[in-house]
Amino acid sequence: xTRAPFAMLLMLAAFPAWAxxxxxxxxxxxxxxxxxxxxxxxxxxxxSAPDAPELExxxxxxxxxxxxxxxxxxxxxxxxxxxxxxxxxxxxxAKSAAGCRVLSGGQWIQDPDRSWRDPGFAAPPRDDEPxxxxxxxxxxxxxxxxxxxSGKRYRLPSEAEWEYVARGGTSFPRYWGENDSREDLxxxxxxxxxxxxDASAVDGLRLPGPNARCSDRAAALAPVAQFKxxxxxxxxxxxxxxxxxxxxxxxxxxxxxxxxxxxTWQGGCELKGVRxxSFASRPRDARAPARGAxxxxxxxxxxxxxxxxxx
Amino acid sequence: xxxxxxxxxxxxxxxxxxxxxxxxGHEPGSAFRDCDVCPDMVVVPAGLFVMGTPRxxxxxxxxxxxxxxxxxTIARPFALGRREVTRAEYARFIADSGHEPQAGCRVWDAELxxxxxxxxxxxxxxxxxxxxxxxxxxxxxxxxxxxWLxxxTGERYRLPSEAEWEYSARAGSxxxxxxxxDAADGCDAANTYDLVAxxxxxxxxxxxxxxDGQAELAPVGQFAANAxxxxxxxxxxxxxxxxxxxxSYVGRPRDARAWEWIGxxxxxxxxxxxxLTPPDETRSAARSGAPAGxxxxxxxxxxxxxxGARVREEx
Numbered sequence: 001x002t003r004a005p006f007a008m009l010l011m012l013a014a015f016p017a018w019a020x021x022x023x024x025x026x027x028x029x030x031x032x033x034x035x036x037x038x039x040x041x042x043x044x045x046x047x048s049a050p051d052a053p054e055l056e057x058x059x060x061x062x063x064x065x066x067x068x069x070x071x072x073x074x075x076x077x078x079x080x081x082x083x084x085x086x087x088x089x090x091x092x093x094a095k096s097a098a099g100c101r102v103l104s105g106g107q108w109i110q111d112p113d114r115s116w117r118d119p120g121f122a123a124p125p126r127d128d129e130p131x132x133x134x135x136x137x138x139x140x141x142x143x144x145x146x147x148x149x150s151g152k153r154y155r156l157p158s159e160a161e162w163e164y165v166a167r168g169g170t171s172f173p174r175y176w177g178e179n180d181s182r183e184d185l186x187x188x189x190x191x192x193x194x195x196x197x198d199a200s201a202v203d204g205l206r207l208p209g210p211n212a213r214c215s216d217r218a219a220a221l222a223p224v225a226q227f228k229x230x231x232x233x234x235x236x237x238x239x240x241x242x243x244x245x246x247x248x249x250x251x252x253x254x255x256x257x258x259x260x261x262x263x264t265w266q267g268g269c270e271l272k273g274v275r276x277x278s279f280a281s282r283p284r285d286a287r288a289p290a291r292g293a294x295x296x297x298x299x300x301x302x303x304x305x306x307x308x309x310x311x
Numbered sequence: 312x313x314x315x316x317x318x319x320x321x322x323x324x325x326x327x328x329x330x331x332x333x334x335x336g337h338e339p340g341s342a343f344r345d346c347d348v349c350p351d352m353v354v355v356p357a358g359l360f361v362m363g364t365p366r367x368x369x370x371x372x373x374x375x376x377x378x379x380x381x382x383x384t385i386a387r388p389f390a391l392g393r394r395e396v397t398r399a400e401y402a403r404f405i406a407d408s409g410h411e412p413q414a415g416c417r418v419w420d421a422e423l424x425x426x427x428x429x430x431x432x433x434x435x436x437x438x439x440x441x442x443x444x445x446x447x448x449x450x451x452x453x454x455x456x457x458x459w460l461x462x463x464t465g466e467r468y469r470l471p472s473e474a475e476w477e478y479s480a481r482a483g484s485x486x487x488x489x490x491x492x493d494a495a496d497g498c499d500a501a502n503t504y505d506l507v508a509x510x511x512x513x514x515x516x517x518x519x520x521x522x523d524g525q526a527e528l529a530p531v532g533q534f535a536a537n538a539x540x541x542x543x544x545x546x547x548x549x550x551x552x553x554x555x556x557x558x559s560y561v562g563r564p565r566d567a568r569a570w571e572w573i574g575x576x577x578x579x580x581x582x583x584x585x586x587l588t589p590p591d592e593t594r595s596a597a598r599s600g601a602p603a604g605x606x607x608x609x610x611x612x613x614x615x616x617x618x619g620a621r622v623r624e625e626x
Contacts, residue, residue, distance in 0.1 A: 060559055252375060252558025255578055255600065264573045271562045293562075 029150035029309075032087045034076035036309060037233040039165055041069045046163050047253055047289050048173065053180035054284045059291045060251035067160050069260045074309040075157055075165050077234050078224040079241055080142060083127030085116060085134065088142050100133035101300040103220075103280065106206035108300070119301040121220050122204075128223040130241040130304040136272045136296040139244045139305040146307060157308035158262035159247040159273045159291075166237045166276065166288035168230030173287035174238060175230040181212065181283035188212035188283055193230075194239030195222045195279045196286040209282035220279050221302070238276055238286050241304035245273040249293035270295055278302035337618050339388055340540060345464040345616075348403045352390040352616060353540045359384045360478050361485065363560055364596045370487055372591025374598065379560040383474045385567045391471055391479050392613035394531035394542050395550065398438050401445035401456060405434075408459045416447035417607040419587075421527060424512035426607065437608045442530040444548040444611040450579045450603035453551045453612040460614060471615035472569035473554040473598070476582045480545065480595045482538035487594045489537045489545060494590035498523040500535045501546035502586045503593045516589035527586055528609070545593050548611035549581040549601075556580050556600025578602055585609035 028035060047064030048055055055062055088094060100114040114120045116133040125131075134142075139156055146154035157165070168175030176193045190196050191214035197205065198212040204219040218226070225235040237243075246262035248269035256263045271293040277286035280302050284290070294303065337343070339356030363380030367373035404410065416432045419425075437447040448456075453470055460468035471479070486492045490500050498505055498521035509518035511526040525533070529547055536542045544550075553569035555576035563570045578600040584593050587609055592599075601610065 060561070249562050250557055250559045251379060251561035254558030255556040255572075255576060257572070257574065261574060265562070265564075266571045266573055267564060267568060269562050 029152050029154075030146070032084060032091075033146055033150050033152075033154075034078060034080060034084060034307060036074040037077040037165075038072055038074055038311065039161070039232050040072050042164070042169075043068045044164050044167060045171065046160055052173070052289075054173070054183075054287065054290075056284065056290065058251060060253060061289045061291050063253065064289075065253040065256055065258065067164070067258055067260070069161075069164065071260075072311045073161060073260065074311055075161065075232075075234060076306040076308070077229070079130035079236055079243065079304050079306050080139075081127060081224055082116070082125045082129050082131045085131035085142060086127070088145050092141075092145055094138070094141055094145075096135065096138050096299075097297075099299065101298070102133075103205055103207075103301065106208065114301065115299075119221075121301070125221075126223055129221050130224055130236070132221065132241050132301050132304045133299045134244075134304060135299050136244045136294075138299075140246075142305075143307045153310040154307050155309070156244060156246040156262075156305060158260055159245040159275065160257075160260050160262075161308055162237075162243065162245045162273075162275050163288050164260075165232055165234055166230075168232055168234070168237075170231070173289050175288065176228075181286075183210045183212075183283045186213065188214045190214060190239070190283065190286060191216035193228045194277075194286060195227060195236065196239040196277060197280050197282055201279060205280060207280055207282075212283045212286075218279060222279065237306075238288065239281065240279060241276075241302055242274050242278045242281075242292065242300075243276045244294075244303070244305040245275055247273040249273045249291075272296050274303065337388065337390070342393065342540065343390070345460075345466055348400060349460060349464060350396055350400055350614060351393040353393045354388055354618065355385075355391050355475070355479050355539055355541075357385050357387050358478070358483075360481055360483075362474055362477050362596070364487070364594070370594065370596075372589075372594070372597065375558055376560045376598065377596045381560050381563060381565060383478065383565055383567075385475065385478050387567075388618055389475060389567070390616040390618055391475065391539075391541060392615070393536075393540060395444035395548050395611045395613050396453075396456065397441065397531055398434065398443050398445045399441035401434060401448070402441070404456050404459050407463075408455070410452070410455045410459070412449065412452050412606070415606060417605070418447075419527070419608045421512050424514060432608075434606075438528060440530065442532075443528055444531055444543075446528065446548055446608050446611045447606040448551075448611060449606050450551050450601075452606070456612075457614045467617035468614050469616070470551060470553040470569075470612060472567055473552045473580050473582065474564070474569075475567050475615060476544075476550070476552045477595055479539055479541055480537070480583065482541065484538065484595070487596075489595055494593055495520040497521070497545065497593065500537070501593060502529045502534060502543065503546040503584060503588050503590070504586065508586060514587065514589070516591075519590045519593070525586060529586070543583075545583050545595070546588065547586060548583075548609055549585045549588075549599070549607075550583050551610065551612040552580050552582055554580045576603070581610060 364377040367378035556578035
């Protein structure tokens with residue numbers, strides 16, 4: 001319990017110029033703007049050592065990269081919610097193609113009748129649940145709308161920013177200090193902090209992979225901020241919905257920018273980074289350094305996003 | 312034997328891309344020179360190829376990116392320098408353009424079998440004569456050379472992309488090396504770390520079990536051309552290409568474009584290896600990265616040029 005503020009103190013002590021900025025919630029930039037957390041500058045190791053537990057080969061999280069963030073930035077403390085996204089659609093008339101990949105009988109299937117308005121869960125989506133079934137383009141359009149509404153530089157977080165936030169000032173792959181979940185053997189500590197594929201989700205989802213051996217009392221998507229936040233005051237960064245990041249995806253960190261910038265190609269890219277795991281993620285995939293990617297136009301009922309803002 | 316295979320490779324590629332096979336004056340396989348001091352250029356046909364090493368586990372020395380093999384389409388023919396840019400060609404550029412490269416180079420000391428950073432050496436004294444590849448050139452020097460050629464001729468000279476480079480080095484081959492799978496069969500085609508070099512200096516890696524007649528950097532054009540008519544793609548001097556260095560091909564362009572980051576990059580790819588390169592890395596798909604500012608005595612470049620750009624502009 002005391003570890004989080006302590007980590008914060010350490011970081012603030014290292015960067016005294018920013019120490020006056022309390023990491024508490026800031027006032028909202030506009031009525032529809034999300035609550036933001038201030039993330040201090042610092043350095044961290046992105047990715048995992050080659051001998052780290054639970055590495056998934058072929059995703060490029062190892063060898064790691066040493067990154068340095070010179071400036072603070074802000075990130076929404078919650079995943080963008082269904083209610084916030086609806087305000088955006090109502091205000092802009094943004095249209096998105098119908099169809100979403102949803103879970104049915106333990107398998108992901110493309111369902112042309114599903115969309116962010118109805119992602120196909122047992123109950124209709126609540127306003128305080130994360131919006132899902134949104135593509136990378138949808139997410140970016142939402143951030144640009146926030147930028148226009150507020151006059152602030154809203155955008156998607158870079159992959160580096162995302163992982164820095166997800167680690168919450170720790171060097172652990174899970175900010176609650178769980179280094180190796182030992183999927184099938186150990187009781188998991190995840191369920192206080194994250195909505196992952198756990199004992200309470202098995203009956204409803206019936207996925208083939210192993211589940212976390214604990215109960216988070218959420219069978220599928222959960223309202224945002226139901227679980228404990230990390231040291232930056234950020235909720236659900238592991239689990240609940242996977243999150244789009246700004247970066248293009250390639251399966252290695254070799255050659256990536258050594259700072260907070262998003263890594264994007266000239267001429268654009270098809271594959272975008274996806275982070276954080278979801279309610280359907282096995283313990284191995286619900287880690288800060290675990291990487292994923294989807295085509296930019298992909299929509300899935302466990303895939304949403306959060307926004308970042310330049311400070 | 313070799314020329315028959317070459318003709319066959321060219322014919323099959325030309326047949327697959329009929330609309331590009333008959334551009335007047337620039338038929339695939341033909342050669343041209345845009346000015347007296349311009350490099351000799353070869354027209355490389357359009358086509359597609361597998362970039363990387365699909366069965367990387369079987370190929371010793373294959374790096375991670377090679378295992379993510381991708382099919383790349385070279386949609387139109389382009390021109391590539393037949394040889395590495397020579398010291399004479401580079402000297403003409405320095406004299407004409409006023410480009411002033413920084414002094415300093417990682418020079419090769421054959422007696423001690425190692426590289427030394429020498430602040431006084433430069434491209435001028437890196438090679439023993441005018442017909443050797445220009446080495447001790449940084450990525451920016453190479454780009455400046457291509458820009459100078461472009462300004463001088465009005466044609467779109469540039470560095471080749473990594474995809475263009477590998478496509479050209481393979482020249483229709485699907486083997487590990489342009490001449491086949493075995494490094495020991497390549498001594499008439501490439502100046503690599505071979506028995507001759509190994510008899511002069513011992514490096515910490517094995518040599519190709521054949522004799523290429525050269526211990527160190529060799530004059531350009533001494534070795535047999537590949538099926539596209541290009542020389543020294545493998546060996547002699549490493550060659551800068553336009554692409555940023557990365558460790559994986561996942562997400563890379565599937566066409567002739569260079570893969571570059573928005574905001575630039577500190578490391579660029581070099582291809583082909585040099586006279587010091589061990590057999591594991593004298594493969595068509597082998598790649599390495601180097602800091603863009605590095606000048607080394609075993610690294611040079613060749614230029615590429617777009618074809619038909621003017622014709623399209625006039626339409």
